[in-house]
Amino acid sequence: MARFPSAEWVTLYQDAINGNPAYKVGGANWDKGVVALICKAKPDVGLEEDAGIWLDLHKGVCREARLVTSAEALKAPFCITGEYARWKQVIRKELDPITGMLQGKLRLKGDLPTIVRFVDASKALVESAGRVATEFPDD
Amino acid sequence: MSYDADSTFVFAFPTRVIYGAGAVSESSLECDRLGMDKVVLVSDRVLAEKTDVVAQVRKALGRRVVLEFLDVPPDSSVAAVEAGAAKAQAAGATGVVSVGGGSVIDTAKGIAILLREGGSLRDHEGFQNLTRKAAPHVVLPTTAGTGSEVTYVAVIKDVEAHRKLLFGDYNILPDSAILDPLLTVGLPAHLTAATGMDALSHALEAMHSLQRQPIADGLALRAIHEVRAALPTCVKTPGDVAARGRQLVASTMAGAAFSNAQVGLVHAIAHTVGARFGVHHGLANSIAMPAVVRFNALACPDQYRQVAEAFGVDPSGSDEALADRLAGAIYAFAKSLGLPGGFKDVGVPREALGELAEATLFDGSVIYNARPVISAEEVLPVWEAAWQGEG
Ligand SMILES: NC(=O)c1ccc[n+]([C@@H]2O[C@H](COP(=O)([O-])OP(=O)(O)OC[C@H]3O[C@@H](n4cnc5c(N)ncnc54)[C@H](O)[C@@H]3O)[C@@H](O)[C@H]2O)c1
Ligand SMILES: [Fe+2]
Numbered sequence: 001m002a003r004f005p006s007a008e009w010v011t012l013y014q015d016a017i018n019g020n021p022a023y024k025v026g027g028a029n030w031d032k033g034v035v036a037l038i039c040k041a042k043p044d045v046g047l048e049e050d051a052g053i054w055l056d057l058h059k060g061v062c063r064e065a066r067l068v069t070s071a072e073a074l075k076a077p078f079c080i081t082g083e084y085a086r087w088k089q090v091i092r093k094e095l096d097p098i099t100g101m102l103q104g105k106l107r108l109k110g111d112l113p114t115i116v117r118f119v120d121a122s123k124a125l126v127e128s129a130g131r132v133a134t135e136f137p138d139d
Numbered sequence: 140m141s142y143d144a145d146s147t148f149v150f151a152f153p154t155r156v157i158y159g160a161g162a163v164s165e166s167s168l169e170c171d172r173l174g175m176d177k178v179v180l181v182s183d184r185v186l187a188e189k190t191d192v193v194a195q196v197r198k199a200l201g202r203r204v205v206l207e208f209l210d211v212p213p214d215s216s217v218a219a220v221e222a223g224a225a226k227a228q229a230a231g232a233t234g235v236v237s238v239g240g241g242s243v244i245d246t247a248k249g250i251a252i253l254l255r256e257g258g259s260l261r262d263h264e265g266f267q268n269l270t271r272k273a274a275p276h277v278v279l280p281t282t283a284g285t286g287s288e289v290t291y292v293a294v295i296k297d298v299e300a301h302r303k304l305l306f307g308d309y310n311i312l313p314d315s316a317i318l319d320p321l322l323t324v325g326l327p328a329h330l331t332a333a334t335g336m337d338a339l340s341h342a343l344e345a346m347h348s349l350q351r352q353p354i355a356d357g358l359a360l361r362a363i364h365e366v367r368a369a370l371p372t373c374v375k376t377p378g379d380v381a382a383r384g385r386q387l388v389a390s391t392m393a394g395a396a397f398s399n400a401q402v403g404l405v406h407a408i409a410h411t412v413g414a415r416f417g418v419h420h421g422l423a424n425s426i427a428m429p430a431v432v433r434f435n436a437l438a439c440p441d442q443y444r445q446v447a448e449a450f451g452v453d454p455s456g457s458d459e460a461l462a463d464r465l466a467g468a469i470y471a472f473a474k475s476l477g478l479p480g481g482f483k484d485v486g487v488p489r490e491a492l493g494e495l496a497e498a499t500l501f502d503g504s505v506i507y508n509a510r511p512v513i514s515a516e517e518v519l520p521v522w523e524a525a526w527q528g529e530g
Binding site: 098099101102103104105106107108109110111112113114116117119 | 147148149151264265266267268270305307308309350401500501502503505506
């Protein structure tokens with residue numbers, strides 16, 4: 001069990017991605033670089049600062065995953081930003097991230113068509129997040 | 140129409156719409172309301188030099204215009220947006236008034252982003268990536284058309300990188316859309332027809348999108364009815380202000396519909412052939428529609444029954460027969476407006492179809508098409524049918 005977001009959670013998430021055969025297939029042609037996620041600060045649940053998650057994804061493998069600052073995360077070619085409650089919805093599979101971007105629930109820096117082209121990979125990434133035994137600080 | 144129990148949607152329509160023949164005179168009042176006392180007027184050379192449209196708006200806005208930026212190329216460009224924004228900033232402009240078709244409006248959306256955020260346009264590329272509203276923007280559309288006056292989308296060509304920058308953001312939705320049919324009466328017949336078919340395609344695509352939603356459906360179906368009733372008159376009797384007005388409002392309704400429900404394979408094809416062969420956006424959509432409707436026949440029959448009714452087509456029969464009849468009616472409608480029926484008639488070589496089919500998959504619009512588009516082989520027959528242009 002790991003708390004979202006935390007360094008432990010990110011490590012478990014990397015394992016979940018690399019253990020997910022659907023990601024291996026869906027992300028097999030991904031060579032577009034790092035995808036970063038930013039969870040906005042939410043002090044009332046103890047999340048004092050924005051948390052960045054750096055995912056070095058390449059050809060179906062997550063080569064590196066670490067917790068970073070939001071300033072660092074924004075340097076990635078693709079960066080998806082959302083409120084804490086939105087990420088909770090994504091991890092619980094209550095919100096599809098691409099729909100979320102179109103509807104203004106998540107923000108994408110980068111080229112949407114590229115992300116869309118790899119929709120199977122993005123589904124598998126979300127699916128992997130759902131496999132992490134996650135503890136939410138406000139539950 | 141039924142929606143899944145777990146369907147969710149957001150419908151955003153913050154733009155104030157002001158309609159009327161002569162509504163151009165409202166533009167000054169709208170600027171006052173929005174606190175826009177120094178504006179850049181964005182348009183293109185054709186409208187400024189060959190029509191009195193820009194002169195009318197200039198007169199209505201008076202001294203608040205600190206700069207006129209008229210160097211907008213077809214389909215816009217990063218260079219034009221950045222040049223326009225730099226000049227507007229130097230002139231002290233804090234707001235944007237755009238007068239033109241989709242190329243002008245999308246350029247103005249880009250300028251509004253840079254007036255607020257600074258930097259280069261590429262820095263802000265993304266979806267819902269802006270954290271605050273762009274500079275205030277009042278739009279007067281002169282085609283009917285793109286619906287860009289009420290959409291959260293801007294597509295701007297990056298000529299050097301051979302690609303399009305795509306912006307989808309609630310923060311670039313214009314503040315006001317002033318719909319004055321008198322501004323559209325000078326639009327030549329072939330552009331009236333092509334831009335009018337763009338509006339029809341927005342309504343059709345909102346209906347067959349996987350993101351379709353009841354509020355957008357309502358707007359789309361009404362727009363389909365109105366385009367069918369008004370567009371032929373606009374083409375044959377350009378000075379018919381009542382018909383021009385109906386078409387203009389239909390275009391805005393269709394824009395609001397797709398801005399919330401998204402577009403699909405028709406637009407993916409139009410963007411692809413537009414980027415590769417410069418086929419006008421509306422014309423490309425017109426040519427693509429029949430083939431896509433046949434492709435989607437079994438994926439969204441309920442929606443197509445409603446589209447058929449709105450378009451005056453018999454909605455009975457099997458799903459395939461219905462889609463075939465609807466596709467045939469759209470084709471005949473485009474032909475009756477004097478538009479070419481196939482990509483072969485607009486300079487697209489048959490040898491290019493394979494490459495075009497591949498490229499279609501890289502357009503963001505395909506993902507919400509009713510029938511999933513997964514491989515180039517699957518979409519190639521759609522390209523072949525659209526190239527032939529069979530009724
Ligand atoms: N942002 C959106 O939501 C959206 C939606 C659809 C299309 N688009 C974009 O819009 C662009 C196409 O826009 P468009 O179809 O309006 O064409 P356009 O703006 O390129 O204009 C076509 C030509 O018509 C001329 N013209 C326009 N109005 C006129 C008038 N009243 N009288 C005489 N001439 C006139 C223009 O000067 C130009 O030469 C494409 O780049 C497309 O990608 C954007
Ligand atoms: Fe369009």
